[in-house]
Structure formats: structure tokens, C-alpha cells
Amino acid sequence: MDALVPVLVNALDQAGDVLDHVHADNVDAPTPCTDWNVGALAAHLVATPGNFLTMMRGEQPDWSAPPPELSEGWGGEFRTHADDLAHHWHELDGDPPVPAGMQVAELAVHTWDLATALGRPIGELDPEVARVAVDFLRASLKPEMRGEVFDAERPAPPGAGPYEELAAFAGREL
Template sequence: MNHTPMSSPHRPVVVLSRALDQAGDALAVVHPDDLDKPTPCAGWTVRELADHLAAAPEHFLQQARGEEVDWSASTGVGGDPAVLAAHFRTHADDLLHHWHGRPDDQVAQADWQSAELGVHTWDLVRAIGRKVPLDDEVAERGLAFIQQGLTDDNRGDAFGAPVGVPDDAPAYDRLVAFAGRDPRA
């Protein structure tokens, strides 16, 4: 899905809205029989990835409020995919409401959230093997953001070494390759 970018200080929030929509759509098509499948996130099953993705908006809000965030904490709502999707949508709405109230000089941080959501949405869609339209601008903005700060020294356990892909590869291939996933695998 392609959208023509508009120049606006709040563009990161517009794109985050689309990142949240596509992540919610991906969570909505997870079936209970998908939960034990492996994912491109090393060592994670669909169950673990879906819970991590469903918790993301709530964790982003905790961070925005200056609270300590345990990024490994689960949603606490159990493993039913429908419940995870509903949990995600509720907190996604709250997250967007938060961003709409922020001044122009703060909204660029929404691109980090788009990057996180974009990578994990791709991971989930790849793992379950279902078609969910992915928005190229989410990947482009997310990639531009993480390329500014993600280095070999700070990748930690969350990101593998970058995987080489052509410069003209599709947007999501470039995003996930930079995050350490092989889009050709």
C-alpha cells in the first residue's frame, strides 16, 4: 500500500496511525492454531510475538508518561488472539490520542514506534503466512528513524546484524533487513 507523503510536522503521527492499523489487522487474523509457530524473531513463537505486539501501545504510553517500562512484560490478558487484538486496539487508540496532544517538536518520536510496529507486524505476517497489506511509508519512516540511532554497538538481543539487501529492495525488506531479519528466508 503506497501513500503519497505530505509535508507536515504531524506526519509521524499520521504514519503511526497507519502502523497501528496494520498491526491491529495482523493481530486480527492470527488463529489459535498459529500460536505455536516459529517467527522471524529468534526463539519467539507467534504466541509470544502477538503478545509483545499487543502490549506495545500500552508500553509506549507508559514510556511517554515517564514510567518505568518492562518491555518484556506481557499484556496479562492471556493468549486468545481475539482478546490480544482487542487489547491492542484499545491501547492503540489511547496512544494516538496522546500523540495528537503533543507539540510539533515532539512528534518525530512517533517514527520510532512506527519502526517497532512495522518490524513486528512484518514478523507476525511472515510467521502466520497470511496476506495483510503493509504500508510502505511506515517502513520508510521507520527505517529512516532506526538508521539514525541503531548501531552495531547498541543492537543488543533485540536486533541481529543487518542483512544485506539491494538498495532498491521493497521498503519492508530494507526495514527488516536492517533490523536483522532476512526477508528472503
């Protein structure tokens, strides 16, 4: 089992906690992920564990497939798929087809995006999750690979915490 699985589980838990704050009255709010409003980002986040589980089984998910239509219960729907992903990791025998660090990075960036959009305190997020995400992205995300997912890296402000460093690396406006 990958040594980062406990960090991945924390990333899944905190994403579910932030998704609990998505409601019908805030789905149209903007997010730091400029192509998505809160509802679209929440839908992407809800679909993420299932997509990673598909990848862990050696299959290719359809990341463009429409996510479930939800107006409430985002966190609960997410946790169902997050639990399946965590169980798969705990039962995994051999090398994973998808690194845990990549999964942590995806979850950490979008959890920060969503928490920021909802006005949730970033200080409640696990700093270890952000550190693992930044380390993975710095090691694997080269400038030519940023594509449409991440804008160019921005400088982190002086004294930035791990989530601000992550957001800046992901090209988010701070």
C-alpha cells in the same frame, strides 16, 4: 504534534489488522524473530502501545512484564491500547519524550515479523510505515546498540521493497 503521527496511526492500524489473524491454532508457529513464536510475538505487540503510552507519560514501562493471556481477540485487545496511544499523541503539547519514529519502527518490524509468520501478504502493508521505520533505524541504531533485539544487518535482495529493506536492516533472514 509530531509530523509522523499519521504514519504512527497507520502503523497501529496495520498491526491490529495483522493481529486479527492470530488464532489459537497458529500461536505455536515460528516467526522471523527467532526468540518468539507467533503467540509470544503477538503478546509483545499487544503490549507495545501501552508501554509506549507509559513512556509518553514520562514513566518507565516494564517491557518484561507478562502480557495478557489471550487465545483470541488479539487485534481487539491491541486496538484498545493503540487508540489510547493515538489519542495521547493528538493531545500532546510540546516535545514528545519518545519519538514517533521509534514507535513506528518497533511496530513496523514486528508487524512484518508477524505477517511473515502468518503467511499474510506483505504487499498489504503500508510502504510509508516501512520507509519511516528504516529511516529512523538507520539514523539511530548503531551496530554497538543492536544488542539482543536485532541481529547484524543483512543485505537486502535486489529490488527489495521497503519492508524487505526494513527486515534486512533488522537482521531478519529473508
